[in-house]
Amino acid sequence: MDKAEQKTGLFSVATALFVRDIRLAARRSTDVFNPLVFFVIVVSLFPLGVGPEPNQLQLMAPGVIWVAALLATMISLDRLFSHDFETGSLEQIVLAPQPLTLIIFAKIAAHWTLTGLPLVILMPLVAMQMNMTTDMIYISFLTLIIGTPILSLIGAIGAALTIGLRGGGVLVSLLVLPLYTPVLIFGAGAISASAQGFSPDAHLSLLGAFLALSLTFAPLAAAAAVRVSLD
């Protein structure tokens, strides 16, 4: 096999896995909708619980949106590897003659497309209930589009480490939450800063740096974790 052929091979394997995961999710749609419905419900309950005082809601909005997005992603992590593990597909994926890091990266990309991206799209809807201004919604959009891939990437490490464990869900939360907190702080911080008239650039740059870091190392770590879990 020459170099060019090998390269197209790598690309087609990643695409095949991505398409398969999207197709599976389409036929198992409750898995996709659970986190999204959770996100909408959590944010919608705040105006009811705290009271409909617009300024107070606006003050809380960044935190509420980000916490809800973070928890919604965490609920969805369980399905990242569990179906493949239970059916034995994960063994076949590990035994593929392609770099596992790349394959896991395709899985994470599919996970983000099914969880992170819909959250970004749903956000303006729930943001209005929290009395966010258009500017705030725009910044929220930016933070979520940079931040949700980080959640999927880091979450994949936790999910890979807990493959096949009973009560893995709780363990994933414990493993992953400490790593999620910086994303939460800077994500919500960017929106608050811009609402108070400061520039959100510093926060956004830091989020970008986290994204670059997790893009580089998370697929490697998740692939290693998958191997260990199957051993």
Added chain:
Amino acid sequence: MLEITNLSCVRGDKPLIEGLSFDVSEGQLLHITGRNGAGKTTLLRCLCGLSSPAAGQISWLGQNIDTNKDAYHAQMAYVGHLNGHQGELTAVENLDFARALGGAHTEITVTDTLKKLGLYNSRLLPTKFLSQGQQRRLALARLLVQERKLWIMDEPFVALDTESTTLLEGIVSDHIKNGGLAILTSHHALNLTQSRQLNIDRG
């Protein structure tokens, strides 16, 4: 081609296999036997590189399989206890994916394979609606579409009826005749003349 020297496997804290050596070369079939819990599955998982052995060497073409795992996996196909396909996908989608995962372009088409294994009529059903035996046959269909040299099969005859058993024996026999290698565990007595037995019970 596949050489195992002084292999020891551990499952949990329990040593299952100690100091096992054998080799399989082109056109050979190795039938591994042993009582329940003797470590047959553990051994096969070591052989295909899913688990690492506690001690000893597994080499393919004279090279330890750990040094170039991708090259080894490009020539090895594994059918485990679990069938390894997704119930929501159809037989065709599952096989297409298995082939794409292999990376290389293979000659045999998915349609021909499904016809050969008698799954053609249920090719568009989600595989969760297939019977146990049909699902097992689909897992074995993967061996054919992947076109690998070495087949490692863990209890391939489980859930197969007599007709499918004969069919599978024929497929394995053809594979061996064409210079392939096969390693399998089974409690059935095989109707294959080329087979060699290896018992891994200890003591």
